[in-house]
Amino acid sequence: QQQVKQSPQSLIVQKGGISIINCAYENTAFDYFPWYQQFPGKGPALLIAIRPDVSEKKEGRFTISFNKSAKQFSLHIMDSQPGDSATYFCAALISGGYQKVTFGTGTKLQVIP
């Protein structure tokens, strides 16, 4: 059962452009939504995270937008750079008790010069 749906599967963006990755979830008990970044040959690493009581969180060029009523959230990468080329995973978890994370299927981003 895919509880977090992620799109697109792959994305090509020109340097300086905006990269947008979307996710939708089903379980309304989720209350913590992280994004992970994975470079080839490496393990994923936390990029940015948001709680549903906030509609937007920005860290540098990375912004999460959150729409609680639509059960959707998205990652925006402003001024995309070739160094941002990686696979991005959205995720969701219930923060109380044991935090089992449900991951999206990933988006492979390529930023071309």
Place this chain on the structure above:
Amino acid sequence: NAGVTQTPKFQVLKTGQSMTLQCAQDMNHNSMYWYRQDPGMGLRLIYYSASEGTTDKGEVPNGYNVSRLNKREFSLRLESAAPSQTSVYFCASTSGGLAGDYEQYFGPGTRLTVT
């Protein structure tokens, strides 16, 4: 501080062979996890250990067993490898929400091929 370490980095097995993937963390984390990563399917949870002495099945546990040896170490065993188990395996750990920290720290992965 090495974080999460995994051994081996690469492994090729024949169908029916067994092996154990090792994972260790030096962050004093309570919870540890094993995932497999396949193209187009994201990260799928195989087994997890919420705390030392406990283990539970995740989304895709069939064909695998785990052992939480102590707080630092969490191993994954394939008793009789099958080609469907060809994948990249990641171990991860988390403090379990202490101080509001829900970050999962991942190891570098083990690339397993079963022929």
